[in-house]
Amino acid sequence: MKSLTQTGRYLSLLLRHKPEKAGLTLDRHGWADATALIEGVRRTHPDFNRRVLEEIVRTDKKQRYSFSEDGTKIRANQGHSIPVDVGLERLDPPESLWHGTAEKYLASIQKEGLKPGNRLYVHLSNDYETAVKVGSRHGKPVVFRVHTGEMAGFPFFRSVNGVWQTARVPAQYLELCTEAPGNG
Numbered sequence: 001m002k003s004l005t006q007t008g009r010y011l012s013l014l015l016r017h018k019p020e021k022a023g024l025t026l027d028r029h030g031w032a033d034a035t036a037l038i039e040g041v042r043r044t045h046p047d048f049n050r051r052v053l054e055e056i057v058r059t060d061k062k063q064r065y066s067f068s069e070d071g072t073k074i075r076a077n078q079g080h081s082i083p084v085d086v087g088l089e090r091l092d093p094p095e096s097l098w099h100g101t102a103e104k105y106l107a108s109i110q111k112e113g114l115k116p117g118n119r120l121y122v123h124l125s126n127d128y129e130t131a132v133k134v135g136s137r138h139g140k141p142v143v144f145r146v147h148t149g150e151m152a153g154f155p156f157f158r159s160v161n162g163v164w165q166t167a168r169v170p171a172q173y174l175e176l177c178t179e180a181p182g183n184g
Helices: 004-016 034-042 050-059 104-113 130-135
Strands: 065-067 072-076 097-104 122-124 141-146 164-166 175-176
Touching: 004 034, 004 050, 034 050, 034 072, 050 065, 065 104, 097 104, 097 122, 097 130, 104 141, 104 175, 130 141
Parallel strands: none
Antiparallel strands: 065 072, 097 141, 122 164, 141 175
């Protein structure tokens, strides 16, 4: 059996970007039939079963996935590159949020602001430390404080696992942070 981490990454690919790789169809809210998902994943991960799926969902530190109330469907909570509506509630964000990225994107972001890239939304973190971790996944991390309190008229949403999302963040609302807040 492949590691839970490897299998979890594959689930993320299927439920956020390429459901067709496992013969899946997502409904307009991003839900996939859990049994169909298990059967589709078994094509490349023969030992995959409901128990493994539940373990991945239960132990995922980022809480990427949710089961429907009756447990028959599953979806990714955010991060889709395919058009789905996961029913996010529009909320007023705190005065500041954080965005972590790799240093190689710094010049582009400072010029053009934050764009969703291949996703539906820009993802923002509640705290500096989480933003550093996110940025570290792609290279040397850089962190921006996002002055969300100044972004009147921009809709913000929060996913069930606490990730803030918005369609874009213009550069004038970004502040490059070279150290953690409160350190000087």
